[in-house]
Amino acid sequence: MSTLFDEKIHDTLADPKLQLAIYKATGRLIEERRKAIEPDICPDYQELRTQANAVKRHTIEHLDYYLEEFARNVEAHGGKVIFCRDAEEVSDFVLSLAKERRAGLIVKSKSMTTEEIDLNERLEHHHLESVETDLGEYIIQLAHERPYHIVAPALHKTREQVADLLTDKLGVPRETVIEKQTMIARAVLREKFLAADIGISGANFLVADSGAVVLVENEGNARLTTSAPKIHIAVAGIEKLIPRAQDLAVFLKLLGRSATGQWLTVYTSFLSGPRRKDEIDGPEEFYVVLLDNGRTKVLADRERRQSLYCIRCGACLNHCPVYRKIGGHSFPWVYSGPIGAILTPQFLGVRHEPGLPFASSLCGACAEVCPVKIDIPQILLDLRSEVKKAETREGKNRLERLAFRAWAWVMRHPRIYEIAGMAAASLAPSGDGGWVRSVPLSAGPLRAWLSQRDLPPAAPKSFRQMWRER
Amino acid sequence: MSRETVLHKVRTALGRNAGQPVEEPPPVRLRIPEIDIEARIASFRTRIEALAGKTYAARSAREARDYAEGIISGRTAVASNAPILREFGITALPGVQTGVTDREELRALCATAAVGITGADYALADTGTLVLLSSQQEARMISLLPPVYIAIVKRERLLTGLDELLTVLPHPAEQTSSMVLITGPSRTADIEQILVRGVHGPGEIHVVVV
Numbered sequence: 001m002s003t004l005f006d007e008k009i010h011d012t013l014a015d016p017k018l019q020l021a022i023y024k025a026t027g028r029l030i031e032e033r034r035k036a037i038e039p040d041i042c043p044d045y046q047e048l049r050t051q052a053n054a055v056k057r058h059t060i061e062h063l064d065y066y067l068e069e070f071a072r073n074v075e076a077h078g079g080k081v082i083f084c085r086d087a088e089e090v091s092d093f094v095l096s097l098a099k100e101r102r103a104g105l106i107v108k109s110k111s112m113t114t115e116e117i118d119l120n121e122r123l124e125h126h127h128l129e130s131v132e133t134d135l136g137e138y139i140i141q142l143a144h145e146r147p148y149h150i151v152a153p154a155l156h157k158t159r160e161q162v163a164d165l166l167t168d169k170l171g172v173p174r175e176t177v178i179e180k181q182t183m184i185a186r187a188v189l190r191e192k193f194l195a196a197d198i199g200i201s202g203a204n205f206l207v208a209d210s211g212a213v214v215l216v217e218n219e220g221n222a223r224l225t226t227s228a229p230k231i232h233i234a235v236a237g238i239e240k241l242i243p244r245a246q247d248l249a250v251f252l253k254l255l256g257r258s259a260t261g262q263w264l265t266v267y268t269s270f271l272s273g274p275r276r277k278d279e280i281d282g283p284e285e286f287y288v289v290l291l292d293n294g295r296t297k298v299l300a301d302r303e304r305r306q307s308l309y310c311i312r313c314g315a316c317l318n319h320c321p322v323y324r325k326i327g328g329h330s331f332p333w334v335y336s337g338p339i340g341a342i343l344t345p346q347f348l349g350v351r352h353e354p355g356l357p358f359a360s361s362l363c364g365a366c367a368e369v370c371p372v373k374i375d376i377p378q379i380l381l382d383l384r385s386e387v388k389k390a391e392t393r394e395g396k397n398r399l400e401r402l403a404f405r406a407w408a409w410v411m412r413h414p415r416i417y418e419i420a421g422m423a424a425a426s427l428a429p430s431g432d433g434g435w436v437r438s439v440p441l442s443a444g445p446l447r448a449w450l451s452q453r454d455l456p457p458a459a460p461k462s463f464r465q466m467w468r469e470r
Numbered sequence: 471m472s473r474e475t476v477l478h479k480v481r482t483a484l485g486r487n488a489g490q491p492v493e494e495p496p497p498v499r500l501r502i503p504e505i506d507i508e509a510r511i512a513s514f515r516t517r518i519e520a521l522a523g524k525t526y527a528a529r530s531a532r533e534a535r536d537y538a539e540g541i542i543s544g545r546t547a548v549a550s551n552a553p554i555l556r557e558f559g560i561t562a563l564p565g566v567q568t569g570v571t572d573r574e575e576l577r578a579l580c581a582t583a584a585v586g587i588t589g590a591d592y593a594l595a596d597t598g599t600l601v602l603l604s605s606q607q608e609a610r611m612i613s614l615l616p617p618v619y620i621a622i623v624k625r626e627r628l629l630t631g632l633d634e635l636l637t638v639l640p641h642p643a644e645q646t647s648s649m650v651l652i653t654g655p656s657r658t659a660d661i662e663q664i665l666v667r668g669v670h671g672p673g674e675i676h677v678v679v680v
Contacts, residue, residue, distance in 0.1 A: 028663055181661060186668075224671075245641060249632050268651040279647060296476070300482075
């Protein structure tokens with residue numbers, strides 16, 4: 001585990017206000033989801049998951065075919081598809097289009113994919129103003145932070161902190177009433193929508209048979225982003241495809257329920273191409289940017305490619321006992337929680353944060369709530385093994401390997417095992433209130449591990465002794 | 471730019487060749503329950519009201535028009551070019567502007583109007599959802615920019631749910647560049663999980679079922 005990862009975790013654990021905020025927010029989302037999938041409300045919930053998994057598996061296994069079908073259909077409706085290998089290709093495309101069209105102001109709706117490639121920063125570096133318009137995203141953009149949670153980006157911010165931010169950055173009088181804060185943001189962003197030259201959105205789904213981008217949201221900012229400016233650019237990972245518009249009957253029901261417990265979100269937009277000849281409004285140009293940025297690496301692994309089924313509902317974060325303690329910003333990349341713990345090492349390499357796949361109790365809650373049934377614990381185990389293999393190659397875990405080899409040898413020799421056990425029991429300090437709070441090795445390599453854990457005192461008789469005496 | 475590179479990497483990762491056909495995808499899963507029209511209307515209204523939307527069952531064009539007039543109550547309104555609105559006399563109400571076909575003009579109008587009024591192509595009973603397809607008659611901005619929104623829905627347009635919509639309309643892109651599903655007023659809970667309505671879209675919606 002890197003020092004930075006360790007420090008961020010400890011900072012989060014030491015902040016009681018933050019702990020409460022995470023606990024309450026995720027707790028509420030857990031409860032809302034539970035209510036929305038109750039058998040009398042959604043009797044076919046498990047069947048929907050099975051179908052979603054089957055459709056995603058099929059699509060990912062034949063991704064090249066569906067990418068081509070999607071591109072053909074976007075073009076048939078007058079849109080353009082741009083394939084990009086990485087972040088730089090995306091920003092190059094947006095920058096050159098902005099230059100050609102003399103665009104200066106961009107409005108953005110929420111997109112994890114653009115967070116992944118730091119698109120705002122890249123555009124601002126070239127003097128383009130790129131404004132996030134989802135309320136939570138707007139707040140964290142003002143604060144120059146990353147989203148704390150996939151669906152609730154400003155989950156960690158209190159109304160007091162938002163009040164300070166709005167005063168600092170917008171120069172408005174300090175306002176701590178949440179309704180009024182929201183209206184301040186609405187007024188500022190309304191001006192931006194009406195003045196913007198380009199709208200950039202993400203995509204929740206890309207529909208191959210329609211060449212359509214599907215967006216779900218509650219605020220209306222994604223609708224404004226994709227309809228008010230003359231140019232709409234959707235940026236999406238290549239894994240977002242589903243074969244048919246009719247598949248939405250399954251995915252939309254699962255997404256809203258898993259994310260926030262909504263049967264459907266307030267707005268679902270199904271967008272294909274620029275406005276048609278007889279339509280009154282809508283964008284005049286429509287682009288879909290399809291991003292690789294490491295996804296084809298994930299795709300190459302037969303088992304792990306299921307990571308690409310993810311529909312970014314955030315349910316695994318809410319239900320994860322680790323996320324609920326260490327929060328979103330402890331994670332080393334934009335994707336946090338269990339899904340982040342499997343995506344980050346696959347996209348950035350296991351050496352980026354070797355501690356990440358180990359920061360899990362493998363309790364399995366993530367897999368149980370995943371609407372597309374990604375086997376996250378299995379992938380975590382697989383990644384752990386990869387981390388250890390890499391460390392062995394680098395000769396980094398000699399001591400650990402030696403210890404385990406010794407352990408294995410002792411385990412194969414019953415007499416020695418018994419003697420070692422008796423020796424350890426007699427050496428162990430007696431329990432303080434029933435628990436051993438420190439052992440002689442506390443200063444050694446096990447210090448960090450033992451600092452958070454107490455041991456039960458040694459039993460007066462070993463199992464073997466009891467067995468012999470029975 | 472990198473089209474062939476990315477597609478090539480995808481194919482290599484999957485061990486597939488260019489142009490290799492695919493096996494059949496899993497059959498689509500669509501389930502349409504048998505629910506009579508009165509039950510559909512009841513469910514539709516219950517769901518919208520659960521989301522703090524308002525509904526009104528009008529027995530005649532006149533009742534629908536009177537209800538709309540009461541909501542507008544002298545403020546400025548933009549009505550879409552849906553024939554039903556003209557037919558019901560809603561476009562002739564005081565303060566209502568309609569018949570706009572220019573993009574910029576419509577946007578400017580919607581940005582200042584207090585009320586937006588549209589028809590709806592379909593409505594979904596089980597979720598309380600309005601379905602609007604962009605066309606010559608319906609624009610995107612009218613249901614989005616004004617803070618108050620009124621939709622007039624004919625009762626025969628009420629479908630059971632999303633599954634029936636996608637059965638009736640398996641390929642929405644053949645008809646429109648934009649199909650939007652609207653389920654309740656615009657909302658957010660991004661600060662401390664406190665629910666606030668009307669953040670970007672309308673915070674007040676009225677659905678008149680005729």
